[in-house]
Amino acid sequence: MRLIHVVLLVLLLIAGLIGWILVSPEPPMSTGGPHPEIAGMSVGGDGLARLGPIFSHGFALLALFVILIHLLVALSVAERNRSTIFWMSLAAAGLVSLWVCWKIFTSYAEFLATGETGYFLGFPIASAWMMFGIWLSGALLAVIYVVGFRRFVFTAEDEAAYDLLETQAQQQRASPPTPSHLPERTT
Amino acid sequence: MEVYRVEITIGFVAVYMLFCIVVGIWAMRRTRNSSDFFVAGRGLGPVVLALAVFSSTLSGFGFVGGPGLVYSAGMSSMWMVAVSSIGYALGFFLISKRIRMIAGVRNSLSLPDVVAARYDSEWVRGLTALTILLGVMGYLATQILAMALVLQSILSATTFFADVSLVSCVVMSLGVLIFYSVTGGIVASVYTDLVQGAIMMLAGLLILITAASVFDGGLLEVSQTIFADDAEAAMPFGTMGMVTCIGWAFVFGLGLSGQPHLITKMMMNRKIADNRKIFPLALIGYAFAALLWLSVGVVMRAAVISGDISPLDASDAAAPVFLAVFAHPVLAGVVFAALFAAIMSTSDAFLNIGTAAVVHDIPRMLRGRSMENELFWARVVTVLITLVAASFALYSYYENARLVALLGAFGWSTFAAAIVPLVVIGFNWKRATARAAVTAVVSSLLINFAVEIFSIQLPYGVSGGFLAIITSLTLFVLVSMFDRRKRELASDIDRIMDL
Numbered sequence: 217m218r219l220i221h222v223v224l225l226v227l228l229l230i231a232g233l234i235g236w237i238l239v240s241p242e243p244p245m246s247t248g249g250p251h252p253e254i255a256g257m258s259v260g261g262d263g264l265a266r267l268g269p270i271f272s273h274g275f276a277l278l279a280l281f282v283i284l285i286h287l288l289v290a291l292s293v294a295e296r297n298r299s300t301i302f303w304m305s306l307a308a309a310g311l312v313s314l315w316v317c318w319k320i321f322t323s324y325a326e327f328l329a330t331g332e333t334g335y336f337l338g339f340p341i342a343s344a345w346m347m348f349g350i351w352l353s354g355a356l357l358a359v360i361y362v363v364g365f366r367r368f369v370f371t372a373e374d375e376a377a378y379d380l381l382e383t384q385a386q387q388q389r390a391s392p393p394t395p396s397h398l399p400e401r402t403t
Numbered sequence: 404m405e406v407y408r409v410e411i412t413i414g415f416v417a418v419y420m421l422f423c424i425v426v427g428i429w430a431m432r433r434t435r436n437s438s439d440f441f442v443a444g445r446g447l448g449p450v451v452l453a454l455a456v457f458s459s460t461l462s463g464f465g466f467v468g469g470p471g472l473v474y475s476a477g478m479s480s481m482w483m484v485a486v487s488s489i490g491y492a493l494g495f496f497l498i499s500k501r502i503r504m505i506a507g508v509r510n511s512l513s514l515p516d517v518v519a520a521r522y523d524s525e526w527v528r529g530l531t532a533l534t535i536l537l538g539v540m541g542y543l544a545t546q547i548l549a550m551a552l553v554l555q556s557i558l559s560a561t562t563f564f565a566d567v568s569l570v571s572c573v574v575m576s577l578g579v580l581i582f583y584s585v586t587g588g589i590v591a592s593v594y595t596d597l598v599q600g601a602i603m604m605l606a607g608l609l610i611l612i613t614a615a616s617v618f619d620g621g622l623l624e625v626s627q628t629i630f631a632d633d634a635e636a637a638m639p640f641g642t643m644g645m646v647t648c649i650g651w652a653f654v655f656g657l658g659l660s661g662q663p664h665l666i667t668k669m670m671m672n673r674k675i676a677d678n679r680k681i682f683p684l685a686l687i688g689y690a691f692a693a694l695l696w697l698s699v700g701v702v703m704r705a706a707v708i709s710g711d712i713s714p715l716d717a718s719d720a721a722a723p724v725f726l727a728v729f730a731h732p733v734l735a736g737v738v739f740a741a742l743f744a745a746i747m748s749t750s751d752a753f754l755n756i757g758t759a760a761v762v763h764d765i766p767r768m769l770r771g772r773s774m775e776n777e778l779f780w781a782r783v784v785t786v787l788i789t790l791v792a793a794s795f796a797l798y799s800y801y802e803n804a805r806l807v808a809l810l811g812a813f814g815w816s817t818f819a820a821a822i823v824p825l826v827v828i829g830f831n832w833k834r835a836t837a838r839a840a841v842t843a844v845v846s847s848l849l850i851n852f853a854v855e856i857f858s859i860q861l862p863y864g865v866s867g868g869f870l871a872i873i874t875s876l877t878l879f880v881l882v883s884m885f886d887r888r889k890r891e892l893a894s895d896i897d898r899i900m901d902l
Contacts, residue, residue: 220832220880227877234873237646237863247864248476248642251633254707254714258476260635260642267645270863274645281652285489291831292496294902320639327638333630338615338622339637340630343478346639347485347697350652351690354488358683361495365679370500374902375676378504381898385508 219291226284233277237270264328275321282317282353286310289357297368305364309356316349408732409560415736416557416743419602420579423747426595430587437777440588441512441759442671445503447593449677453684454600455593455748456668460487460659461603461692462542462749463549466742469693470725471718473700474707477629479641480700482648483655484693488686490659493827495682498660499669501830503678504899506670513759514663517670518825519767521896524837527825529768530844532760534821535663539757541814543792546750548800550576553742556723569800573793576743581789584751585782589671592751599744604691606741609734614698617729618705622698628705636704647864654868657876658819660827664752692745695738699725758784816868820847823872824879832883833900836890839882843875850874 245266251257260266267274286306293302323342327333336344361369404411434440447455472480502517509520515535519528551572558564558572583591618624630637640648660666672681703721706712715724722742726735761784763773774780824843829835853859854867861870892900 220828220834223828224877224880224884227873227880231873231877234865234870238861238865240862242862246862247644247647248635256475256715256718257704257707258636258642259633260477260638260640260644261633263635263638267640270645274649277646277649278652281649281656285493285656288493288827288831289496291828324639327634331634333634333638335623335626339626340639343481343626343637343639346478347481350482350485351488354486354490354492355686357489357492357496358686361492361682362679365676369496370675370678370902377898378507378675378902381504381895382507385510385895389510 219287223284223287223291226280226287230277230280230284233273233280237273237277240270240273243269263324268328271321271325275317278317278320279314282310282313285357286313289360293368294374297371299367302364302368305360309353309360312356313350313353316345316353319345319349404732408727408735409557411732411736412557412739413561415740416554419740419743422598423579423583423591423595426598427583427586427591430583430591430594433590434586434588434778437512437763437773437781438510439590440778440781441755441763442506442667443589443593445506445671446673447671448673449680450684451593451597452668452672452677453681454688455596456665456681457685457688457692458596458600458603458745458748459664459668459752460662460689461745463546463553463742463746465693465696466603466738466745467549467553467719467722469696470699470703470721473697474703474715474721475718476643477633477636477641477704478639479643479648480651481641481697482651484696486652486656487659487689487693489656491682491686491689493657494660494666494669495678497827497831498666499678499682500675500902501899502666502669502826503672503675504902505896508895508899511670512763513756514667514670514822514826515760515764516767518829518840519764520893521829522825522835522837522840523891523893523896524840525768525771527837527840527844528764530841531822531825532764532768534817534844534848535756536760536765538663538814538818539753539760539788540792540795543750543753543757543788544795544799545814546746546753547573547577547789547793548796550580550743550746550750551796553723553739553746557739570797573797577789577793580747580750580754581786584754584789585785588781588785589755592748592755593668593671595744595751596748599741599748600688600692602737602741602744604688606734606738607692607694610730610738611694611698613730613734614702614725617702622701625701625705628709629701632708644864647866650864650866650869653872654816654819654866657823657827657872658815658868661819661821661823662815663756663818663822664749666822666826667756668752695722695741702729754785754788757788761788816866816871817847817851820851820868820871820875824876828876828879830900833892833897834890835879835883836886836888838886838888839879842882843879846878847871847875 245261248258251259333340505517511517515528515532554572558567615621762780766773821844825840850871
């Protein structure tokens with residue numbers, strides 16, 4: 217199975233989940249309602265009542281988002297550069313991101329069950345996982361990009377091949393166009 | 404100093420606008436042809452480009468609409484900010500290298516130029532240019548309206564300009580925007596972005612410090628106040644709910660790499676290897692500037708709940724009221740200048756890509772070549788696009804508020820759904836076809852437009868943009884797989900796709 221087939225499979229799963237959510241019965245306040253006293257402000261109300269029915273769908277959707285992102289990153293790297301180190305670092309970043317998703321949902325579920333929450337850097341634990349954890353997921357990919365730039369993204373050979381291609385293109389542009397200058401076509 | 408608050412704010416904004424004019428004059432001397440006007444001759448360094456990339460991403464929405472959303476709906480909109488790091492990662496991994504390669508080899512001046520080369524299709528060029536033009540009109544109209552309303556709110560606080568009209572404010576702010584965009588093109592745009600980005604980072608950091616000192620217990624007390632009033636507002640999905648927030652993760656995380664004003668900048672660097680520096684710099688810059696989005700919103704919500712401040716007339720007033728009540732006059736001046744910077748840096752980027760669509764891409768699709776004397780017409784069309792967008796903005800404000808909303812639907816989410824499949828997958832998978840690209844663009848336009856025109860409300864807050872981006876991506880892959888026409892790539896594109 218090629219990488220693009222896995223991407224397609226994930227996209228179809230996401231589409232299926234959205235379809236499932238769209239046909240699921242919608243409880244009141246699923247997208248909030250007006251604040252009882254302050255105009256222009258909304259409230260969420262009872263989290264368990266409004267989000268409980270789609271709690272697992274939500275987690276699956278977020279996990280599939282994370283998986284899709286990491287598959288796309290793998291797709292961007294030329295096949296010959298997808299070394300063991302690349303796959304290992306991408307898998308590690310992906311697992312950390314999935315763990316962040318898990319922590320967002322489990323911390324939130326804990327709050328729904330007890331009505332209480334701890335705080336981290338001024339925010340409720342579940343919200344802190346969302347803000348800092350998701351940001352960290354992207355930052356990990358940035359680290360892979362920066363550290364692995366010359367190994368996976370744009371190797372010295374790639375650079376030399378591109379420089380040659382650009383020089384040839386410039387020479388073609390400088391000379392008068394004839395049919396022989398048109399790019400050859402490859403299947 | 405408090406007595407001179409309004410004068411200080413006007414002073415900062417005036418100095419900023421003067422700076423833009425000076426840069427416009429300087430950049431005019433460096434703009435000799437259409438390549439300079441549209442892609443800065445592909446000669447920009449990493450710092451300039453990094454700041455230009457992030458400051459174009461964070462528009463006036465980030466400084467006004469973002470805090471307003473946190474004020475009204477709690478933590479929901481923070482998903483848009485949190486996933487931006489993933490969005491940048493996708494953009495740099497999947498697009499930045501090959502868009503620059505194709506631009507360098509084919510001498511491309513615009514995103515439609517690059518996709519036309521990739522898919523060898525004038526249809527793909529035309530549809531991409533049309534999508535960009537429609538999106539640009541909506542975005543520009545909202546930015547112009549926001550800029551004029553902010554200027555009016557500042558000037559009307561003085562005795563001299565107490566009765567200043569909205570039209571006068573549109574004329575004043577557009578005068579500066581048009582001047583530097585027309586004279587200096589993208590060169591003026593990116594060098595003003597450099598300072599705009601720096602101002603936005605500084606403002607974000609200072610506002611966070613200010614916000615943390617509003618309540619004695621700092622941000623912890625802010626969160627506890629919001630939690631006590633409505634716990635869901637302080638929790639990760641805010642008041643708008645789980646599916647809305649995760650939908651935003653898709654639209655903003657995946658969609659960031661489909662924003663033409665942003666990815667066009669990836670064609671402008673001197674060396675592809677500079678991307679290694681540009682990505683982390685842009686990410687850090689965005690993180691600093693986005694601090695304002697978060698801190699102003701939560702503090703204003705907590706301050707109103709605790710009764711320290713009266714409820715706001717509109718949620719978009721959260722940032723201006725915060726600055727008026729809590730910020731030192733000099734900081735308020737810096738942030739108002741940063742607000743103008745955010746609006747102008749996004750507007751000039753949109754003006755540039757919109758102009759390229761009209762002068763360069765649509766003529767090439769219709770008659771196989773762009774307009775003669777492209778630089779002259781680029782300057783003329785820049786003025787015309789600004790005037791048309793300003794007319795839309797004023798008409799919308801006074802007569803029909805739905806017009807800009809409708810065009811706004813062709814904003815972020817339409818760019819995301821229409822362009823992401825073409826560049827994110829198409830630049831990294833040889834089998835992607837022109838027919839699939841046309842299908843993806845058309846399906847995304849239809850879904851986004853239908854949801855907006857018929858005011859369709861989907862259950863659980865599933866947005867049209869979320870539906871459109873998943874549909875267009877899936878169709879793009881499926882149509883490419885089942886497209887039985889002979890797949891041929893030009894030899895140069897084929898070699899680029901191998902790198």
